[in-house]
Amino acid sequence: MGIQFEQALGLHADALRLRAERSKVLASNIANVSTPGFQARDMDFRASMEQLASGDEDGMLAVSDGPALGYRRPNQPSQDGNTVELGVEQAAFSQNTADFQTSLAFLNMKLKGLAKAINGTS
Template sequence: MSLFSHTIRMLEQGLDYASLRQKVIANNIANVDTPNYKARDVQFRTELDRAIGSFEAKRTNPKHLPFLHTTDQKFFVTTRGNLVYNHNGNNVDIDQEMSNLAENQIYYNALVEQLNGKLTELKTVIKGGK
């Protein structure tokens, strides 16, 4: 039995994802004028697989495929090499990167608020509801 019912662990993984994505986006913005630099991104599929990995599906037939548990996988960063926006071979779109940065910041802040709420609940329980 888990004390926190996996909620805090899931929020922690989400924060890890948002933190890595923030670093990757900042690196893309820093290299906006670097010749032949290819923009990078963090794969969301890994995070989705990690979240789904904690669920168990009921199999009504032995021929049904079970969910694959991928909780030990790490996030991975890929290079977007299929587009070239600038004459110098750079494919960083500053407008897209700034949009990604704002979106990621909102996501991170929402996760922090959720984590604060969980910790406040625990604090209330520890104090006996006072």
């Protein structure tokens, strides 16, 4: 009888992948803060996780091929058409980093629990 890691780890591994993908998107926004006409993008993390939890095949594609991205609406439109607002992007990136660390901690606890079960130690 083998261990089914996908069942044992739950959605934590998928959450880490989605958080990493969101970090790339937010970093791209920050890197293009001065690019005229650049449109800030973001993903709806909650909707992507709900899609994964429902077992929807599109949700699995969101993890492997990249989640569906939407455009961010700026609070203050710029004259050059760039919709990146540095403060908003930095706050979102910081929050995503903290959430990534939390997901990583949960995954680490799950793995430690599995190791204890396998080794028979308490």
